[in-house]
Amino acid sequence: MDSQEQVPDRSEWLREVVRDHEPSLLRYALSLTGDVEAARDAVQEAFLELVMNASRIDRARPAPWLFTVCRARAIDRARREARMKARPPEEMAALASPAPAPEALAEGREAAAQAVRVLAMLPPKEREVVRLRFQQGLSYKEIASVTGQSVSHVGVLIHEAMGRLRDLLERRP
Amino acid sequence: MTNDIEAWKITACALGELEGAEAEAVARAIGEDPSLAREVDSIRLRADRLTAILAAEPAVPPAPPRAPRRPTVARIGRWVFTPLSLTEACAAAAMLVAAIGFGMSAWKDYLLEANFDRALAFSASNQLGTAREALTSAMAGRGSDEWPYPLLLSAKIDVEEGNLDEGERAYEQLKTVKVAEDGWTRQHVASVFVGLGCVYLRRYDDSLESGKPNAQLLEKAKAAFGEAQTNDDKCLEAGIGLAHAALRRGWDGSTTPGKINPDAIEIASKELKKVDAAGLTPTIDGLVDKYMAQGRIAYEKEDYTGAELEFRRAFELQPSWKAPFANVAFMMARSFIASTTSRLDEMAAKQQEYDEFVQRLESLYDSDPQRYTVFRQAMYSVCNSIGYAFAKGYRLDAGFNYLDRALSFEGQKPTVYINKADIYYYYSRSNKFEESQQINYANCAREQWSRAAEVCRSSNQPRKRFLCLMNKAIILYAMRPTDPTYQEMANADLQAIAREFPNEPLLLRNQGMVFYEEGKITEAAKAWGDAVAAAQKSPMSDEEKAKFDEEMEKLKADAAAGK
Numbered sequence: 126m127d128s129q130e131q132v133p134d135r136s137e138w139l140r141e142v143v144r145d146h147e148p149s150l151l152r153y154a155l156s157l158t159g160d161v162e163a164a165r166d167a168v169q170e171a172f173l174e175l176v177m178n179a180s181r182i183d184r185a186r187p188a189p190w191l192f193t194v195c196r197a198r199a200i201d202r203a204r205r206e207a208r209m210k211a212r213p214p215e216e217m218a219a220l221a222s223p224a225p226a227p228e229a230l231a232e233g234r235e236a237a238a239q240a241v242r243v244l245a246m247l248p249p250k251e252r253e254v255v256r257l258r259f260q261q262g263l264s265y266k267e268i269a270s271v272t273g274q275s276v277s278h279v280g281v282l283i284h285e286a287m288g289r290l291r292d293l294l295e296r297r298p
Numbered sequence: 299m300t301n302d303i304e305a306w307k308i309t310a311c312a313l314g315e316l317e318g319a320e321a322e323a324v325a326r327a328i329g330e331d332p333s334l335a336r337e338v339d340s341i342r343l344r345a346d347r348l349t350a351i352l353a354a355e356p357a358v359p360p361a362p363p364r365a366p367r368r369p370t371v372a373r374i375g376r377w378v379f380t381p382l383s384l385t386e387a388c389a390a391a392a393m394l395v396a397a398i399g400f401g402m403s404a405w406k407d408y409l410l411e412a413n414f415d416r417a418l419a420f421s422a423s424n425q426l427g428t429a430r431e432a433l434t435s436a437m438a439g440r441g442s443d444e445w446p447y448p449l450l451l452s453a454k455i456d457v458e459e460g461n462l463d464e465g466e467r468a469y470e471q472l473k474t475v476k477v478a479e480d481g482w483t484r485q486h487v488a489s490v491f492v493g494l495g496c497v498y499l500r501r502y503d504d505s506l507e508s509g510k511p512n513a514q515l516l517e518k519a520k521a522a523f524g525e526a527q528t529n530d531d532k533c534l535e536a537g538i539g540l541a542h543a544a545l546r547r548g549w550d551g552s553t554t555p556g557k558i559n560p561d562a563i564e565i566a567s568k569e570l571k572k573v574d575a576a577g578l579t580p581t582i583d584g585l586v587d588k589y590m591a592q593g594r595i596a597y598e599k600e601d602y603t604g605a606e607l608e609f610r611r612a613f614e615l616q617p618s619w620k621a622p623f624a625n626v627a628f629m630m631a632r633s634f635i636a637s638t639t640s641r642l643d644e645m646a647a648k649q650q651e652y653d654e655f656v657q658r659l660e661s662l663y664d665s666d667p668q669r670y671t672v673f674r675q676a677m678y679s680v681c682n683s684i685g686y687a688f689a690k691g692y693r694l695d696a697g698f699n700y701l702d703r704a705l706s707f708e709g710q711k712p713t714v715y716i717n718k719a720d721i722y723y724y725y726s727r728s729n730k731f732e733e734s735q736q737i738n739y740a741n742c743a744r745e746q747w748s749r750a751a752e753v754c755r756s757s758n759q760p761r762k763r764f765l766c767l768m769n770k771a772i773i774l775y776a777m778r779p780t781d782p783t784y785q786e787m788a789n790a791d792l793q794a795i796a797r798e799f800p801n802e803p804l805l806l807r808n809q810g811m812v813f814y815e816e817g818k819i820t821e822a823a824k825a826w827g828d829a830v831a832a833a834q835k836s837p838m839s840d841e842e843k844a845k846f847d848e849e850m851e852k853l854k855a856d857a858a859a860g861k
Contacts, residue, residue, distance in 0.1 A: 260352040283306075
């Protein structure tokens with residue numbers, strides 16, 4: 126296939142990938158860097174590498190590759206900067222969803238707060254695999270490939286996290 | 299199989315993560331044990347609930363819309379003080395790079411825009427390799443003839459990476475872009491000329507380093523900066539470039555302050571005053587260039603405190619540039635005068651500061667070698683300068699410790715060995731030592747020149763290798779010209795050099811001197827005659843040839859007079 130035929134197809138695919146995965150990648154990168162700007166940079170770099178390696182990536186399922194690269198870039202940045210920045214108030218405000226109805230707003234806030242509480246109960250390694258499994262829908266194998274751990278270790282981490290969250294998750298909402 | 303492993307496999311099975319025989323075995327165990335079946339149900343319930351909860355986690359907002367980009371100037375003029383050697387103490391290197399302007403309005407594609415953005419960001423933080431990769435992707439998405447901005451950035455990166463031909467070609471191509479096409483303004487045109495001025499300055503520096511300064515390149519740089527000012531009278535970087543050009547024009551390769559042409563300092567100062575008078579603030583990079591030029595002027599006026607302050611300002615603004623860093627260190631070391639006791643004491647008192655400085659460079663480099671590649675050269679320069687100064691001040695161990703560290707940063711350069719040899723040579727001539735110690739130091743110098751010559755061979759620097767071998771050949775002979783042992787050693791060494799470098803005037807001159815001391819007058823006269831003839835055919839400048847002839851005439855006259 127020559128490049129002229131490939132470009133529109135590839136561009137469309139890239140747009141879809143960005144649209145589908147940018148929010149989850151940002152959340153994931155933020156959980157690793159603790160800094161919104163650093164997370165955005167890590168995600169940008171992951172997309173940039175995606176562009177450059179598009180021909181070598183499984184187009185049907187780019188998520189594992191993207192999360193792997195994003196993780197590496199986020200960790201690079203976190204190490205490099207080696208500091209946690211306090212989020213400015215205006216940035217915290219921007220985290221809320223735009224203008225839902227009042228009831229939905231209250232419910233949404235409670236749900237968001239609960240998600241934060243749940244994740245806060247977990248040690249970092251468990252938190253990361255739980256996110257990848259239950260938020261991003263990656264399989265154990267894919268998580269192992271993203272985090273560089275063995276599949277069985279991923280299994281143990283998820284099992285322990287599920288046990289740790291038992292009381293909270295079995296309580297009636 | 300332990301209980302733990304069984305437990306995690308039950309969770310995995312509940313989540314559908316087991317396959318094949320393993321899945322079947324665990325499913326069978328679950329089917330046979332009602333308590334396990336209940337646990338599986340519980341896990342699935344928790345998993346569903348967890349998925350729902352995590353879906354409500356607040357999203358990270360996308361990046362805020364970018365403010366419209368204004369044309370910005372990206373960089374630089376820099377002086378790098380290189381370590382001392384016998385005949386040269388410091389060198390200046392400058393690089394002014396282009397102004398980059400943007401007209402992003404026509405560029406809608408997210409990824410292409412992101413590529414270009416990343417290229418800019420990486421370039422601004424000196425990650426040139428990564429910037430180049432991003433830029434290549436951006437340029438592949440849109441032809442450079444269609445959109446000049448990536449080419450402008452590409453030219454800048456080329457110049458920064460030392461690909462001057464590529465950079466110049468790109469700038470020449472950009473000169474053909476018409477104002478008003480694709481948002482191209484006179485400011486962009488000015489940026490192109492600033493970039494070209496930088497290329498010429500770099501070329502001039504190269505010519506200076508090769509020992510053949512090409513004044514025409516300075517004139518071209520000056521003209522380019524002038525053209526930039528014509529196109530944009532608010533292009534402060536052009537004025538700063540002119541100041542750098544003026545300082546180079548005045549630089550005659552001398553090593554000590556005060557030798558620069560005072561007119562050049564005045565011209566540079568005037569250009570910088572014009573920049574101040576414009577009432578505008580240059581870009582960050584422009585400011586760094588300005589401080590670097592001001593530092594150089596202060597240095598030339600022997601205001602070392604002022605120079606250090608200016609270089610510090612520059613490096614505070616651009617901590618990833620090596621030149622300000624290295625120059626601050628150089629000013630701290632001030633090694634060219636460190637042989638005086640007061641300076642040396644001051645240096646010794648500051649040793650901890652130097653160590654911290656080098657440590658800071660090292661830790662930055664270790665944190666991100668790709669980004670801080672340039673710091674290897676900076677660490678090398680700092681250690682080399684400080685080491686030379688300490689050693690020259692008879693603190694041999696401390697000095698050589700620094701020189702060895704310098705070697706660890708840039709082992710492929712002969713300068714450290716040359717400096718070590720120079721120190722030993724200096725000791726061999728010093729009255730502080732007994733004659734036997736002097737001879738010992740001379741032998742040490744020979745060894746270091748040998749090593750330097752080997753590095754020169756592997757790094758393809760024949761002229762430097764020749765000089766190293768020459769120094770090695772004659773150091774002992776020069777101490778005791780009438781000693782037959784040293785005459786013999788010198789003769790053997792010179793003949794070996796002659797085989798590798800036939801018809802070198804300096805070699806023939808020295809051979810003649812050894813012959814003369816040995817009483818071989820005829821041979822001496824022939825060697826000197828050959829030396830004069832070889833000088834005429836050598837690539838020496840006319841001035842150098844005249845000087846050599848004059849020296850040879852004096853040598854012959856002294857010989858004739860029996861001196």
